[in-house]
Amino acid sequence: MRCRHRRDRGGSAVQAAAAGRPVNIEARFEQTRARERALGVAHWEQPDHGVFAIGVEVAGRPPLRFVGRPHRPASSVDFRLYLPGLAAYYTARGGRVVIGPVDLPRLGRRHDLVVVASGSPSVPGLFPRDPARSPFGRPQRRLCAGFFRGIAPTEPMGLHFQLCPGVGEIFANPFRSVAGPAHALMIEAVPGGPLEAITRLPCDADPEGFERTLLALLARFAPAVRDRVDPGEFGLTRPIDLLQGAITPVVRHGWAELDDGRFAVAVGDAWVLNDPIVGQGANLGSRTAFLLADAILAGPPYDAAFCRAVHARMWEAARPVTEWSNAFLQPPPPHAVELLVVAAHDPRVADAFVENFNDPPAMWDALCAHERSAAWLKRVRTTAPAA
């Protein structure tokens, strides 16, 4: 399949993207990075935005804490660099990029299959919401995410995942932004709770007031992050490097018939849009794009049976991510709390839990039910060598 494009080798697209607001603060885990290496697009290997450890802290008296190390580091790169970088590479390999309105009937007539990977909100009306897979009708969190200077990295360098039951979550991790090395902060606020105000507080008019409010929230809800802040240095990397909003998680019907018996298939956020609470949207988009590409490579016909079969395979990958993400938006069941308690006392469990961010089916298997959780813990504790 080919895309028609303006003759843009990436330069002006990079400038335009860099001038806009962030689109996420993503961490790409090892399976995604391995796919990037396989494609020859692993341009983001520098250690200054590597996630070599993930620390989890659950607020309480006393708080529950552990740090685990993945086998291989994750990477966090600004999509305002990453996506134009991929587009430039695609162009250099002979692909063509056209940026503009989508004329689906025309695309359908010109191609055997149309793949829609335009992110949320997809192509309006083409892929309706699938109510059986979309339990929420409104956002479960309000979001505030941005890139900051003046936050020292953890040792070992990595991501801090602060959970405050009933209030929300706060993430902090080293990040390669358009403005250079930085620290990403993301606040997931339970609507109506004490974190919500910062997700609506305008920053442009009074950046210092915004930063003071944010520091006060970190001191109250994420003291381990606040302790690493140098107040004299702390601030947004640029006024524009802030994203505020909310996501209603949704799974859409993944394919649609166009005119003339041609079909369109959705992938990425155009198909499954999860709250970023467990950091998997880009990783899942990459995984399912590869599944779709393999099916396309197997050859036509790209008919309804093809769409049904490939989407069943893609849902096998998407279901654990979606159910895990949606579960984390709810109060945790006792077996999930118990798993975190064990992780806080057993480094083998901490490491295995953290490694599961790179293996969502394994993570969901460990969390989905009491018996599965117990079996996972037993397996980890009997097979992993004691620290």
Ligand SMILES: Cc1cc2nc3c(=O)[nH]c(=O)nc-3n(C[C@H](O)[C@H](O)[C@H](O)COP(=O)(O)OP(=O)(O)OC[C@H]3O[C@@H](n4cnc5c(N)ncnc54)[C@H](O)[C@@H]3O)c2cc1C
């Ligand atoms: C705050 C936040 C934090 C996140 N954290 C993580 C994380 O830690 N890990 C993770 O894996 N995911 C994370 N995500 C989710 C992740 O950003 C998305 O799931 C992922 O970007 C989806 O990829 P996509 O390619 O489907 O869509 P997008 O990344 O939105 O890309 C779609 C592309 O299509 C282009 N496009 C759209 N329409 C057209 C058109 N008509 N012509 C040409 N181009 C077009 C857009 O410009 C864009 O470049 C986070 C999201 C948010 C909001």
